[in-house]
Amino acid sequence: MKNKWLWIAAGVSSGFLFLFAASLMIASLLMGDGSNLIKESGIGLVEVRGVILDSQETVKQLHDFGKNDKIKAVVLRIDSPGGVVGPSQEISQEVKKLAARKKVIVSMGSVAASGGYYIAAPATMIIANPGTITGSIGVLMKFSNIEGLLDKIGMKAFTLKTGKYKDAGSPLRPMSDEEKALLQGVIESTHGQFVKAVAEGRRLPVGQVQAIADGRIFSGEQAMALKLVDRLGSLQDAIEEAGRLAGISGEPTVVRPPKKKKMLLDMLVEESSSRIANLVREEIGLSVNYEMAGVGGK
Secondary structure (H helix, E strand, O other): OHHHHHHHHHHHHHHHHHHHHHHHHHHHHHOOOOOOOOOOOEEEEEEEEOOEOOOHHHHHHHHHHHHOOOEEEEEEEEEEOEEEHHHHHHHHHHHHHHHOOOEEEEEEEEEEEOHHHHOOOOOOEEEEOOOOEEEOOOOEOOOOOOHHHHHHOOOOOOOOOOOOOOOOOOOOOOOOHHHHHHHHHHHHHHHHHHHHHHHHHHOOOHHHHHOOOOOOEEEHHHHHHOOOOOEEOOHHHHHHHHHHHOOOOOOOOEEOOOOOOOOHHHHHHHHHHHHHHHHHHHHHOOOOEEEOOOOOOO
16 A cells, blocks of 8 residues: 555656646747747847846847848947957957948947947947946956965965966966066057957047047047047937938837747756856956956956
8 A cells, every 4th residue: 555655656746747847848948039030120129238248149139130131220239338358359240240231220328338339339320328428448457466365364375387477467476577567468459459449440540549548438428529429319219210221211110139049958057157157257367358447347
């Protein structure tokens, strides 16, 4: 009798597990990428919010809208203080490629500075609010030194390395003048890339951009006077401008990117990968960033 009830319990448990797995599968299908759901012509809307740490999803959205003949123009809404150099450059390059095929109108929200401005520069037109915080054309590296703290708590740290520069920027010891010069060279190189990208995107002389590329921020109104922005307006103004430039009569339909298809395992793996990547960035402490000072971009 006891074994009989054990078999019944096992069967019920298996049934619940099957229903749970089936529910996850159905949910994953319902969260599909929906790439074939765009049925009418309109304006694509891509949003970049927060610190730029990764470019893959934004690049994919821009690329997909570029291939879709039903998307006549794209509005890129930016509300970001900037971020890591590599992802910012990848998004900027995709904006540049898309702008060669379709009109790309940038709409700046509360802030579109440093890396946020970098990705805007190649667009067909940039529209900002009068009070948008933008500009901040510059590069920074952040370092900390905890050697004194370790001494106070009686801890010692040791590093084994294969080259004299391998631990440059280590928080466990003072930075030498030679190391400072080395890292400053990296910063100057990436800063030059930023200046060049803005000059090309905005069709401005390099010298004119260099004169204001010292990290200072501007309001949208100031940026327009400096030719970093084309006009003042809201997101709705940007959508209407995109429709006009695309030759759409009347109110344009706004098309948002389809939701990314994710299986449960994908979400778990992505979350774990993101956490590991952030821990590595914090441990190494050598992330080069296009971001406003005071904003955590690591």
